[in-house]
Structures are given as structure tokens and as C-alpha cells.
Amino acid sequence: MRIVWTVIFVVALGAGGYLLWRHAPRQVEERRGTNRPTTATVEYRDIEFNIIVAGEIAPAEQVSVRPEINGRIATLEVDIGDRVKKGQVLFTLDDKELQQQRSSSQVEVDRARLQLEQARRDFARAEQLFRANLLPLETYEASRTSLELASNALQRAERELALIEERLTKTKIVAPFDCTVLTRPVSVGQAVAGSGGISGGTEVLVIADLNNLIINAHVNQADVTYLKPGMTVEVAIEAVPGLKVIGEVERIAPQATLRNNIKGFATRIALKNVDPRIQPGMTANITIPVARAEGALAVPLAAVFTEQGERFVFVKQPDGQFEKRPVQIGLSDYFYAEVVSGLEEGEVVALEPPPGVSLGSVRAELAGSGRAGGPSERMRNGKAGERRSSGSLGGPRGSGSGEGTPRGLRPRGPAS
Incomplete structure (x- = not known):
């Protein structure tokens, strides 16, 4: 007897589960259908269509800082993230060798200057003796040549000293403008190449005006x-x-x-x-305004249907029936369309074909005009009246039929 009751209980439980499984989806669909609006009121609103470009x-201003001469990094006064004022020292090169060259060159300049003074005195005496006919012409001309050679030697020594001093000024690199240090790929003591070389020099810092x-x-x-x-x-x-x-x-x-x-x-x-x-x-998203209609008479895109190139809406009548009425559409975004003619404020329109109208013969679609959006564009960001430019960093242009828009509707620009 216990086995019989067990079998009956299992059968009843299975039958109840089967009935619950059959009716549950239908109840969910009924709830969804109850909560989803099926009509909308024609009202005035602002419609704006934008393009989003990434x-x-x-x-x-961004500068790759490289030394002009070869050397070794002596000090690095800044690091990544530091804010630097114009004229502030960024880094210095070891200048010991250049300082020694400068000292030697200075000695040469002093020696050449003394030799020039001696040559001037010798030439002055030779000139006096030559005018008194006490000195041969050859000796007089040799004295004048010695003076010119001494003058040239001084000029050459001074040029060499100036070059060394100029190189010394290039061992201290300062900021060309108020900036922030972005990168510092080298360290103190590292040998660096000057920018005049074949490689273009070693990058020590990258600075930018933020x-x-x-x-x-x-x-x-x-x-x-x-x-x-x-x-x-x-x-x-x-x-x-x-x-x-x-x-x-x-x-x-x-x-x-x-x-x-x-x-x-x-x-x-x-x-x-x-x-x-x-x-x-x-990454920055730039909003480019394309068209705007302020205070436009508008309906949801889902209320506009297309059949054989004709756009129309279903307007609710006092008796509860729906009248098919042609309309002229102007600017539209991804949610609303401007109604240029065919409707008045306060009228109620259907958001889906009324009962008895075949869904296969009517499509709720606004074909793109090519000015504010075309057939090959899709919504990418979910914002009303905006679409991504296919040339942006946001990705290539979509090739679908308007995914992301209500019922496959596409935005369009101002009426041509």
C-alpha cells in the first residue's frame, strides 16, 4: 500500500511541475506586455543630433631633450613628474675635460698675446731703423711678416678658446619653457651621445607643457x-x-x-x-553638433512606420480605434523624430502596429538621409542623438541595420 501512495505522490508532483512550466512563461510575457507602453503622446521637445569622435x-608642446655634445651625465636635477620652470637646470654633463682644455687654451691665448706685443715692438724699431737707412729692406719686411703671423696666432688661439667655452655652456641643459617631465630613460654616470651625431643623440628626458x-x-x-x-x-x-x-x-x-x-x-x-x-x-570623446531643432513637435521613433517609401503613424481616435495617417519627418535622433506635418500636439500614436495590421508589411524604420546618419551607421553609446564616427578610435563603422536603436530605427539629419 505504501508503494502505491508513493507512486501517486510522484505522479502528482510531476504533473504539477509540468503545468507550472507551461504557464510560467505565458505569465511573464503577460506581465511584460502589461508594463510595456503601447502608445505615446505627441509633444514638443528639443531634438539634437551629434557625432561622437574619439x-x-x-x-x-612636447620636447625630447638631448645633449648637443658627447659626454657623461654628471647630475640629474629632475625626475618623472616634476614640474619645472623655464630656465631651470634639467641636467649637467661632466665638464672636467673641457675645463682642462679651457685652461690650456687660455695659456695659448696669453702666450700669443705676449708674442704679438713683442712683434709689435720689434716692428716699431725696425721701422725707425729702416727710415734712417740703417736697416736693410729684407729685414724690415721680415719684421712686418712676424707681426702679422703673431696677430694671426692670437686670433686662432682666441677662436679655439671661444669654441671650448661654447661647448662648456652646452654641458648645462635648462628647460626651454614651463614644463613637466614625462620620461627619464637615463641615469647619472651614463655616457650620452650628442645630437650632432649620426644617431641623433641620446634622449635624456621628455618634457611637455601640460x-x-x-x-x-x-x-x-x-x-x-x-x-x-x-x-x-x-x-x-x-x-x-x-x-x-x-x-x-x-x-x-x-x-x-x-x-x-x-x-x-x-x-x-x-x-x-x-x-x-x-x-x-x-582617450577623449568629442561631441560634434550636427543639427538641432528646439521646440519641435516630436514622436518616438517607434511610432513612425514605413511602407513602400511612405512614412505614417497610427493615431488613436476617440472610439479607441487607430487611424493610419501619413506624416512628414524632419530631424531625428535615436529616440525621437520631428514631425513637420501630419500631427498635432496632444494626439496619441501607437508604438506598434494595431491589431489586424501585418507586421510583415509594415516596418518601423527611418531611412538615413546621408546627412546626419546613413543606412550603414549604428548606435554605439546609447545616448540620444549621438553616433560614433567610424573614423574615430571607437572602432570601424557598423554594417548592420541600426542595432541599438529602438526597433531597428536609424537617425537622420534635417529633412532635405
Whole structure:
């Protein structure tokens, strides 16, 4: 008897689990359908469409510091991260050998100067004797030649001394401007080569002016037409969440280059009011304004449908039925579309085809106009009215049909 009751219990338990498994997904779908809005109200709102271009932050002025002469590092006055004022000593070279050469050269100059004075006295006496017809012409001319040779010897010795003193000045390297030390690949006592050699010299320091930073960006050829020198853009720093600064477009290359198999234009953007948290090498996202409509009559993108090239919406009537109505669309971002004509404020539109309308014959899609977004562009960042430039560091242009946008809708620029 116990075995029979056990079998009945197991069968009942299995049947209950099977029924629960069959009905649970349906209940979840019903809850989802209940919570998901199916209509929206036509209202006025601002619509803005932007392009996002990624670039790398770099100093406006960066210098690789190399000695002009060969030598050995005697002192390193700075290290990585130090802030240095203009004219402050960065490092010095061992100048003992040059000091000895300078002393020897100074002795030669003094000797040549004494010899010149002696030659002048000899020539003065020879000249007096020659005029008194007491000295042969040959001796007089020899005395004058000795004077000229002594003068040339002094000039040569002074030039050699000047060269040595100039080399001595190159043993002390100072900062050319207010800067910060970025790298220091050498140490005290290391032999370094001068910049005049074949190798170009040994890099001792890399310094940069971090008070003036720029962004080097590669802007896709399809987006560069929206940029102009002097344009103000908004810059977001990925490494510092929430930080946004203002930049100004300084230069746009006159010729396109190929980078990561994408043709674009090198663009330089200067940052204004640099935040101390911004460092070279960080990635910056530049927002390029393309189009903006203030106070535009708008509906969600999901409410706009396309059939055989005609755009229309389903407007809710007082009796609860939906009327199919053609509309003219202007500017759109990734969530809303401007309605130029066909709707009025306060009307209610459907976000999905009403019952009885085949989903296969109606598509909720705004075809790109090629001005603010085209068929080959996809949303990459989830922000309304923004898309990534394919020429940026954010990656290549997408080839899908609008992933990331509601129901596959694509943004478009101002109505042509």
C-alpha cells in the first residue's frame, strides 16, 4: 500500500511541475506586455543630433631633450613628474675635460698675446731703423711678416678658446619653457651621445607643457564636413567619469589619410581651461553638433512606420480605434523624430502596429538621409542623438541595420 501512495505522490508532483512550466512563461510575457507602453503622446521637445569622435590627448608642446655634445651625465636635477620652470637646470654633463682644455687654451691665448706685443715692438724699431737707412729692406719686411703671423696666432688661439667655452655652456641643459617631465630613460654616470651625431643623440628626458593640451583625432571623411576651424566642441574624458570640458577645433588636415583601413582627416582640437586630472594619453570623446531643432513637435521613433517609401503613424481616435495617417519627418535622433506635418500636439500614436495590421508589411524604420546618419551607421553609446564616427578610435563603422536603436530605427539629419 505504501508503494502505491508513493507512486501517486510522484505522479502528482510531476504533473504539477509540468503545468507550472507551461504557464510560467505565458505569465511573464503577460506581465511584460502589461508594463510595456503601447502608445505615446505627441509633444514638443528639443531634438539634437551629434557625432561622437574619439581622439587621444597629447601636449601641445612636447620636447625630447638631448645633449648637443658627447659626454657623461654628471647630475640629474629632475625626475618623472616634476614640474619645472623655464630656465631651470634639467641636467649637467661632466665638464672636467673641457675645463682642462679651457685652461690650456687660455695659456695659448696669453702666450700669443705676449708674442704679438713683442712683434709689435720689434716692428716699431725696425721701422725707425729702416727710415734712417740703417736697416736693410729684407729685414724690415721680415719684421712686418712676424707681426702679422703673431696677430694671426692670437686670433686662432682666441677662436679655439671661444669654441671650448661654447661647448662648456652646452654641458648645462635648462628647460626651454614651463614644463613637466614625462620620461627619464637615463641615469647619472651614463655616457650620452650628442645630437650632432649620426644617431641623433641620446634622449635624456621628455618634457611637455601640460597646461596646454590638445586632442589628435582621425575624423571620418563622411563626418569631417561638419567641422570647421574655430568651432567649439564638447569633450568628455573617458578616464574621468562625468568630466566634460570645452575644446576648439584648431586645424583640419587638407588631405585624407588611411588609418585602420578607414579614410579620414587628421584633426587637432585645443582644450580650454584644462582640468589637472587630464593627462596625456587619455582617450577623449568629442561631441560634434550636427543639427538641432528646439521646440519641435516630436514622436518616438517607434511610432513612425514605413511602407513602400511612405512614412505614417497610427493615431488613436476617440472610439479607441487607430487611424493610419501619413506624416512628414524632419530631424531625428535615436529616440525621437520631428514631425513637420501630419500631427498635432496632444494626439496619441501607437508604438506598434494595431491589431489586424501585418507586421510583415509594415516596418518601423527611418531611412538615413546621408546627412546626419546613413543606412550603414549604428548606435554605439546609447545616448540620444549621438553616433560614433567610424573614423574615430571607437572602432570601424557598423554594417548592420541600426542595432541599438529602438526597433531597428536609424537617425537622420534635417529633412532635405
